[in-house]
Amino acid sequence: MQVFHATQFALPLPPGHRFPMAKYRLLRERLEAELPGLVLRPAEPASDGVLALVHSPAYVRAVGDGSLDPAAMREIGFPWSEAMADRARRSVGATIAACRAAVRDGVAANIAGGTHHAGRDKGSGYCVFNDAAVAARLMQAEWPRGAGAAPLKVAVIDLDVHQGNGTASIFRGDDSVFTLSLHGAKNFPFRKEPGDLDVDLPDGCGDAQYLQALDGALDALERRFEPGLVIYLAGADPHEGDRLGRLKLTWDGLQARDARVFDWAWARRLPVAMAMAGGYGIRIQDTVQAQVNTFRVAAGAWRRWQNHAP
DSSP: OEEEEOTTOOOOOOTTOOSOTHHHHHHHHHHHHHOTTOEEEEOOOOOHHHHTTTSOHHHHHHHHHTOOOHHHHHHHTSOOOHHHHHHHHHHHHHHHHHHHHHHHHSEEEESSOOOTTOOSSOOBTTBSSOHHHHHHHHHHHHSOOOTTOOOOOEEEEEOSSSOOHHHHHHTTTOTTEEEEEEEETTSSOSSOOOOSEEEEEOTTOOHHHHHHHHHHHHHHHHHHOOOSEEEEEOOSTTBTTBTTTOOOBOHHHHHHHHHHHHHHHHHTTOOEEEEOOOOOBSSHHHHHHHHHHHHHHHHHHHHHHHHTOO
16 A cells, blocks of 8 residues: 655744644654555655645745745744745645555555645645645546546545535535535634535544444435545544544544445445544644554555455
C-alpha cells in the first residue's frame, strides 16, 4: 500500500504552540517499524496551476511569497515561513498522489492532509490549502473522457471531529462532489457551512451512538450519490483522549468507524484515498496510536483489493 508524506518539514513554531507537528514524524516512524508492507514515499509539491483548480490565484501567490495580511495568518494559525508554504503544497501533493494510487490499487494514503477548513481564498484552523478539494478536482480533470465515459464523481467522507466547512463551501451547488461530515455540533467551526450531508453529534457521543449515526449517513450517501472515488478524512480527534474533540470514542470505536468506511467502499468497489486530518491528544502518543490503528485497517482493506484483483 502506497503512503505519501511531507514529514521532512518541521515548521518553526513558537514555544507553546498547540499544534502537534511532531505527530507526523512519530506516525511515519511507527508505520515504518510496525507495518513493513507499506511503501512510504515523499510527496511532490502541488503547482500553482493545480492549486488554482480550487483556490484563487491571488491567495496561492500570497501564501507562496508570504504577503498574506496578519489577520489571514492568524486565522490559519501558523506563522508564515518558506517551510510552511512548501509543506502546504506537499500536503496537497500527497493527497493527489494517494488518489492516483488508490485508483490503481484500491487504497492509498497521505500521512497528513485533511485540511478541510481552507476555502477558496483563505485558510483557517491550521489548514492552508484544501488538499481533498484540489485532489478531487484534479482527478476529475484527469479522468478518461472517451465516448460514453461518465465524468468522475467524488465522495468526501469527512470523519474529523470538526465540520469540513471549507470543503462544503468550495463544492456548494456542485453535483459532481458529495460532502459528508460527521462532527461535533458545538465544536469548531462555530459557524458551519452546509454540505451535502451534515451529521451533528452531541458532546460526549460514544461508540454506539457514533457508529449508528455513521451507518445512517453511509446509507443516505448511497441513496443520493454514485461516486467513483472516495476521499476519506480519518481524523483521530473523535477519540476520548483528544484535547479538542469533546467526543468519547474508544480505540475500538475508532477502528470500527474505519472498518465501516472501508467495508462500505469495498462492497461497491470504490477506491479510497485516505488523509489523516486532525488529532490533538492530551498525550501525543494517543493520537499517533489512533492513526496507526487506522493504517492497520486501511492496510487490511488494501490487501483485500490485491487478493481480488482481476
